[in-house]
Amino acid sequence: IAALVAGAESPLEEATAAAMRRLDGAFSVVALSEGKLLAFRDPHGFRPLSIGRLGEDWVVASETCALDLVGADVEREVAPGELVVVDDQGLRSIQAVEQAGDGALCIFEFFYLARPDSRLAGVEVHGARVRMGERLAEEAPVEADLVLPIPDSGTPAAIGFSRALGIPFSEGLIKNRYVGRTFIQPDQGLREQGIRLKFNPLAEVAGKRLVVVDDSIVRGNTTGQIVAMLFDAGAVEVHVRISSPPIVGPCFYGIDFAAEDELVAAGRDVEAVRAHIGATTLAYLSLDGLQASTRRPESAFCRACLTREYPTWIPEETARAKLRFERPEPARA
Template identity: 70%
Template sequence: SELRAALAAERIALGTTSDTEAIGALVAHDPSPLPQAVARAMARLEGAYSVVLLSEGKLVGFRDPHGIRPLALGRLANELGGDDWVLASETCALDLIGARFHREVRPGELVVIDEKGLESVQALPEGRQALCIFEHVYFARPDSSLAGSEVHGVRVRMGERLAAEAPVEADLVMPIPDSGTPAAVGYSRQSGIAFTEGLIKNRYVGRTFIEPDQRLREQGIKLKFNPLAEVSGKRLVIVDDSIVRGSTMRQLVAMLFDAGALEVHVRISSPPIVSPCYYGIDFADVEQLAASSRTAEEMRDLIGATSLYHLSLEGMQAATRLPEQSVCRACFTRSYPTRVPLEQNVAKLRFERV
């Protein structure tokens, strides 16, 4: 990247491909006092970042000028009867330690916390608001709040809108656990079709969509899910948050048919993912994104489902109750809030794995 090239020219060596290391190097090699060094580093960055660092008795948090990634500021009661300040990437972390949510760090804001309290500086002018909408779809924990709404409720509303947009006659609604559960609850509630678990998840197996090798992903899926006997002889609606490569959904659909399902209707609580993410979510290269070069019918054929429907862009947006202009939807629309070097379309997303 341009930043890495600039650091190399300044003879600053980096040991990993982590963006966080590059940001830390900018700050560490700046002779200015810490707040000024952070502000100067922010001015050289482009893209998504919400960073918390601890140094010299100071806790510092800062967020990119578009607010693509969340950063929460909380207050925690101390033994002296006052409050200490807390920074966290999600509000659920504040709940865990008994802290109270105060507000979100503003886009482009730099907060410095020390024994004197909190100092806030608008280090960069706020750009167009562009909170990642995939935080609502998948990335954030359901018990966190984003832009004033609890994520679980947003996902339930996505499921309700999905049922309104794509009704189907079926016997059971079931999620792909755990990511599809809130939307499946919403789909069941709106449609009146009974909700069931249907698939039991082995929680000792990690996430499969980020495995670098297709063979490892497929092996992980078989270890991760097992269908219940009640799916036999039933018409199923299975709900998930998204389809990336399509390999997971294809195997799950086949697994349910093998278990005796009569029909498997797939409902996805977000639009088709057609473009890579340059802002920290490990989507595949554009060539591997199943929906980037396929029609809806070709997608249905790829996963082997009886039917397939993705929630509309308008339905997803309405479920968030946020203005369209305040979110990033680039993975669904190919319209990015920042400059994206097209020549890095493939290379930028090949993370080094050891």
């Protein structure tokens, strides 16, 4: 993007708008030039981008919680396809590219990526995740002694599940705050090592029937190892409940699961995934249940990882390999 803008002979704003019209895919960009702040978003609005006001100054951030933390008032989101320019004349808006339909905000933001104290499309993320847990309890109830989350992104849904069924909520798993997100580690060995360092079960799980609530299962690494940890700690049953539908499609818009063979639910039914992770039972939230929990229309989201229906053209495998600077595997006879 920077090369397209820098290589243009036209003024900065025109060059940025022209670059936006040439791009296809997901981007939310904040750029600083001499005397100007620019913020712009792809026409589908895959990734969030918000504008705030701090006194006489303007603030731009990918999530509204960042604006809250610096004391800024949230003004609005940068619209899909919009270019915002802030300079000594104030804030100006240019609709550089027409918005694509109702937009296509990544639904993965709602159940995993975004901080729970952020707002997406005007909806508080924490509240949406609690509703996901409540709906999950309606769709897949279970008799158990404790409900515990896989922290931290599974916590709001676990709260909702616990409330809906009246089963006591417990932390159950203590998280090491110095270990980052495991699913985005670059290889399987690092992911597994991160899981072992990241969680430790409490003694109270021994002899208990547990419901373990998480936001999603991507590769199955975290969930399977945690299930084994809990059985090793003395749990008699471990029922896994997931507050999203199965992830069955690769993401080409910025989430780190671009290969279908890495996705545990791709090509497996629920029973096969349950056996893979070693749980007593397994259930996912339905797509309708997830959608209702966001209080936003289906048309406003990209749900490709859940449906394999992509809002933009996706290159064939050979083209994707070239984009990753890899050599495609030879065709098999």
